[in-house]
Structure formats: C-alpha cells, structure tokens
Amino acid sequence: MHLMQFRSLVAAALAEDLSWGDITSDSIFTDEMGRAFITAKKAGVACGLPVAAEVFSQVDPCLDFTASFRDGQEIKPGDCLAELAGPLASILKGERTALNFLQRLSGIATAARAAVVAVAGTGAQIVDTRKTTPGFRLLEKYAVRVGGAKNHRFHLGDMALIKDNHIRGAGSIGAAVSRVRARAGFPLKIEVEAATLEDVRESLKAGVEVIMLDNMEVGLMAEAVRLVDGRALVEASGGITRENLQEVAATGVDLISLGYLTHSSPALDMTLNLVDP
Numbered sequence: 001m002h003l004m005q006f007r008s009l010v011a012a013a014l015a016e017d018l019s020w021g022d023i024t025s026d027s028i029f030t031d032e033m034g035r036a037f038i039t040a041k042k043a044g045v046a047c048g049l050p051v052a053a054e055v056f057s058q059v060d061p062c063l064d065f066t067a068s069f070r071d072g073q074e075i076k077p078g079d080c081l082a083e084l085a086g087p088l089a090s091i092l093k094g095e096r097t098a099l100n101f102l103q104r105l106s107g108i109a110t111a112a113r114a115a116v117v118a119v120a121g122t123g124a125q126i127v128d129t130r131k132t133t134p135g136f137r138l139l140e141k142y143a144v145r146v147g148g149a150k151n152h153r154f155h156l157g158d159m160a161l162i163k164d165n166h167i168r169g170a171g172s173i174g175a176a177v178s179r180v181r182a183r184a185g186f187p188l189k190i191e192v193e194a195a196t197l198e199d200v201r202e203s204l205k206a207g208v209e210v211i212m213l214d215n216m217e218v219g220l221m222a223e224a225v226r227l228v229d230g231r232a233l234v235e236a237s238g239g240i241t242r243e244n245l246q247e248v249a250a251t252g253v254d255l256i257s258l259g260y261l262t263h264s265s266p267a268l269d270m271t272l273n274l275v276d277p
Contacts, residue, residue: 005138010097013097013101014055017093024092028089033088036274037080038052038099038272039271040077042269043074044106044107045074045109045268046072046075049067049070049081051102051105051139055098055101056084056094059093060087063085064084065082068082072147081102091272099270101139104143105140105142106143108140108262110147110268111147111266112126112148113147113148115256115261122249124236124248124253126150126258126261127256128257128258128262129152129237129262130154130155137154140262144262159189159190161190161191162191162192167193173192177190177203177206177208192206192211193212193237194211197220197224200224201227210233211232211235212257213234216238221251225252226252234253235255235257242260
C-alpha cells in the first residue's frame with residue numbers, strides 16, 4: 001500500500017480531532033520533550049503501523065516514530081509495537097488518532113488470520129466484502145490482506161455481481177446475465193447470487209464464472225457444490241460465522257466471503273504511555 005493512498009485519510013482523521021486545536025496539551029506543555037511507547041494489551045496480528053507513523057508525521061515532522069514490529073506479525077500482550085520521541089504535546093495530539101487506526105486495522109487483520117487458520121487444508125479461500133466503513137475501504141481491505149485473506153470486489157466496477165434485486169428487476173437470472181454480456185462485453189467475469197438449487201442450474205446454463213450460494217444451509221450448500229462439479233467457482237456467503245466457518249469450508253466451496261471481517265471485527269486493544277522522565 002503506497003503512502004499517498006492513505007495520507008488523505010490520515011489528514012481527514014486528524015482534522016476531525018484537531019480542527020480546534022488541543023486545549024489540554026497546549027495549556028500544559030510548551031517545548032517539553034519526551035518518549036512514549038505503544039503497547040499491545042491483547043494478542044493478535046499487528047496492522048496499521050505505517051498509518052500510525054503517518055499520523056505522527058502529519059502532527060509534527062519533528063516526532064521520531066520507530067516501529068518494533070511489521071504489519072502481519074503476531075503480537076501478544078505487553079509487546080511494544082513502537083516508540084515515539086519528541087515534543088510531548090505533539091505525541092499526545094496524535095495519540096488517539098494513531099491508536100484508532102492501529103486498533104481497528106489490527107482487529108480486522110486478527111479476525112482474517114483466525115478465519116484463514118480455521119479453513120486451512122480445506123481448499124477454501126477466505127475473501128472479504130464491500131461491507132466496509134465508508135471512506136476507509138482501502139485501509140480495511142489492506143488489513144484483510146495483512147491477515148492472510150483475499151480481497152473480493154473493491155468497487156462496483158471490478159466485476160459483474162448479479163444479486164437478488166438485479167435478478168428481480170430483470171425478471172430472471174438468464175435475462176440479467178444476457179444483458180450484462182450484451183452491454184458490458186463478453187470477457188467480463190460474471191458472478192450470480194443463487195438462493196436455491198434451481199438458481200444454481202440456471203446460473204450454470206447461463207455460463208457464469210462464479211456462483212454465490214447465498215444464505216444456504218450447509219447440507220444444501222454441499223449439494224450445490226456437487227451439482228456445479230467444477231464448472232464454475234463456488235462462493236459461500238451470508239450467515240457464516242466464526243462458529244460454523246469450518247463446517248462451511250468442508251462442503252467444498254472455493255470461496256467464503258465474510259462480511260464480519262470489516263463490519264464487526266472487534267478492535268485490538270492497545271495503549272500509548274509516556275515514559276517517566
């Protein structure tokens with residue numbers, strides 16, 4: 001991920017916190033210098049350290065940020081992720097914004113890593129969805145990759161994904177696929193959402209490349225995989241939790257898309273503490 005891709009996100013986050021200054025830090029400190037450590041309070045996967053470094057750089061270029069871990073590394077409670085040195089007021093001005101990025105992204109990476117480990121050996125790949133925080137998709141999908149999972153669509157132009165409302169509006173799966181082929185061009189990869197085995201059959205007849213099994217119970221999902229028999233990639237989606245993930249993977253699906261990775265993964269708790277003079 002290139003620095004320029006998230007610099008504007010950092011600037012917007014800092015503007016949210018510092019548009020009116022920091023009345024507390026600016027009242028207490030003038031030119032005092034000091035050090036601080038960012039420490040993990042829970043085990044997980046580190047993610048967002050370059051973003052945190054950018055936060056402090058934008059707050060004050062005089063701050064020195066030294067990371068002790070790289071994104072993607074496992075961390076445990078008590079691990080020091082980074083050390084800061086410079087003006088105390090500047091460290092405290094960037095504290096919350098940096099921790100917000102680090103905790104959020106590390107939480108997503110941790111959840112993605114757990115999902116990947118859970119399906120290891122099954123042949124299923126874990127992918128994310130577009131259920132992301134508005135404006136922060138780039139970072140959240142980056143965190144998914146750091147955790148070892150894959151990205152699905154970044155935006156609506158990535159591929160054609162015909163969902164239930166598209167099918168309802170077009171009248172049928174076949175009609176929807178035909179319109180996409182005619183208007184978007186044949187080389188475009190098409191995925192269709194299927195809720196029943198009849199939907200799967202119609203999708204196969206239309207020659208789509210990917211079939212998404214939407215909110216199917218596990219037994220029906222396994223039957224759908226047998227019906228497809230390698231003629232298309234099969235994606236499981238909807239109603240998949242940490243608890244039933246392995247059961248879903250065992251059906252033989254190729255992809256498992258998990259909305260919870262980006263819409264509800266808990267933040268990984270961290271803290272920033274100044275070092276006593």
